[in-house]
Amino acid sequence: MRAGELAAAAGVNRETIRYYERRGVLQRPDRSPGGHRVYAPEAVTRLRVVKAAQRLGFTLDEVRDLLAVGRRRGRDDGLQARAREKLEEVEARIADLTTIRDNLVAALDMGCDDLHQCATSECCPIPFVDLASVGSAR
Amino acid sequence: MRAGELAAAAGVNRETIRYYERRGVLQRPDRSPGGHRVYAPEAVTRLRVVKAAQRLGFTLDEVRDLLAVGRRRGRDDGLQARAREKLEEVEARIADLTTIRDNLVAALDMGCDDLHQCATSECCPIPFVDLASVGSAR
DNA sequence: TTGCATCCGGTACCCAGGTCCGGGTTCATC
DNA sequence: GATGAACCCGGACCTGGGTACCGGATGCAA
Numbered sequence: 284m285r286a287g288e289l290a291a292a293a294g295v296n297r298e299t300i301r302y303y304e305r306r307g308v309l310q311r312p313d314r315s316p317g318g319h320r321v322y323a324p325e326a327v328t329r330l331r332v333v334k335a336a337q338r339l340g341f342t343l344d345e346v347r348d349l350l351a352v353g354r355r356r357g358r359d360d361g362l363q364a365r366a367r368e369k370l371e372e373v374e375a376r377i378a379d380l381t382t383i384r385d386n387l388v389a390a391l392d393m394g395c396d397d398l399h400q401c402a403t404s405e406c407c408p409i410p411f412v413d414l415a416s417v418g419s420a421r
Numbered sequence: 422m423r424a425g426e427l428a429a430a431a432g433v434n435r436e437t438i439r440y441y442e443r444r445g446v447l448q449r450p451d452r453s454p455g456g457h458r459v460y461a462p463e464a465v466t467r468l469r470v471v472k473a474a475q476r477l478g479f480t481l482d483e484v485r486d487l488l489a490v491g492r493r494r495g496r497d498d499g500l501q502a503r504a505r506e507k508l509e510e511v512e513a514r515i516a517d518l519t520t521i522r523d524n525l526v527a528a529l530d531m532g533c534d535d536l537h538q539c540a541t542s543e544c545c546p547i548p549f550v551d552l553a554s555v556g557s558a559r
Numbered sequence: 560t561t562g563c564a565t566c567c568g569g570t571a572c573c574c575a576g577g578t579c580c581g582g583g584t585t586c587a588t589c
Numbered sequence: 590g591a592t593g594a595a596c597c598c599g600g601a602c603c604t605g606g607g608t609a610c611c612g613g614a615t616g617c618a619a
Binding site (some may be wrong): 292328329332334336338339342345349350361362363366367369373374376377381383384386388390391395396397409410414 | 431449466467469470473475477487488499500501504505511512514515518519524528529532533534535536538539540541547548549550552
Binding site (some may be wrong): 285286287297315317318319320366 | 563565566567568
């Protein structure tokens with residue numbers, strides 16, 4: 284198959300394929316005599332694996348490493364170890380968002396409708412000082 | 422106070438203050454005769470409000486609008502309404518991350534250690550096809 | 560063989576939310 | 590009055606994950 288067909292089959296933009304190749308996430312495919320990329324049918328699976336791993340929270344660089352590890356069978360930086368780390372990240376993120384949700388709910392319950400007032404009055408449940416310091420929401 | 426003092430007091434980079442001003446999130450302050458920004462002590466609170474709102478999941482543009490609404494007291498696009506929308510977003514995000522977490526846990530439980538194998542065997546619990554299609558993890 | 564879809568490589572651009580740079584003032588202190 | 594820190598502005602740069610555009614080459618079918 285050609286690049287456009289692969290893209291269509293995996294549901295991604297054709298440019299994305301070239302981009303993944305540049306990033307080292309997809310291996311360079313064979314070429315036609317004229318220089319066009321030629322893919323085996325398995326390429327669709329590989330591309331889907333990349334997309335799935337992304338959905339599990341891995342960055343493209345991490346996906347690249349995970350696939351490379353798979354190829355050279357190095358043990359202790361394998362999927363298990365990485366997935367454990369990623370799980371911790373994801374759980375931390377969930378905890379963070381849960382705090383945010385609780386604060387939003389509290390603000391709604393109290394009927395807060397003006398951030399200025401909230402910040403300068405005592406009764407608002409939003410913990411402005413704590414919130415100002417750490418991390419981000421997205 | 423001057424820009425550097427405000428930045429230090431609120432725990433942000435001095436450049437961030439100029440950036441927020443450019444973005445319309447902070448109002449333009451008075452200037453010294455020589456053109457330096459001069460802030461009242463309340464500016465620290467205002468800056469902390471911005472940071473807190475960001476932590477609650479609002480983008481800078483949303484924060485800008487929220488503060489503007491506060492100033493002109495327009496009713497139904499106030500904090501209440503926006504917070505309700507934001508709450509839905511945050512809960513959707515949590516649900517999404519929870520699915521991701523469940524998949525990671527399942528992959529760990531099954532002892533998966535190679536994405537290639539997982540994708541081509543039947544026993545792996547990672548739903549590659551479903552995962553390939555939607556949204557992102559961060 | 561002609562016509563048109565597709566592909567090529569390289570580069571620029573997009574989003575958010577900042578941060579850094581550099582050359583030129585201004586402010587506060589000695 | 591001189592010195593050095595702080596500040597000014599505009600624009601470039603950063604991360605991450607792509608997307609868009611370009612002029613030119615290739616692939617394939619009628």
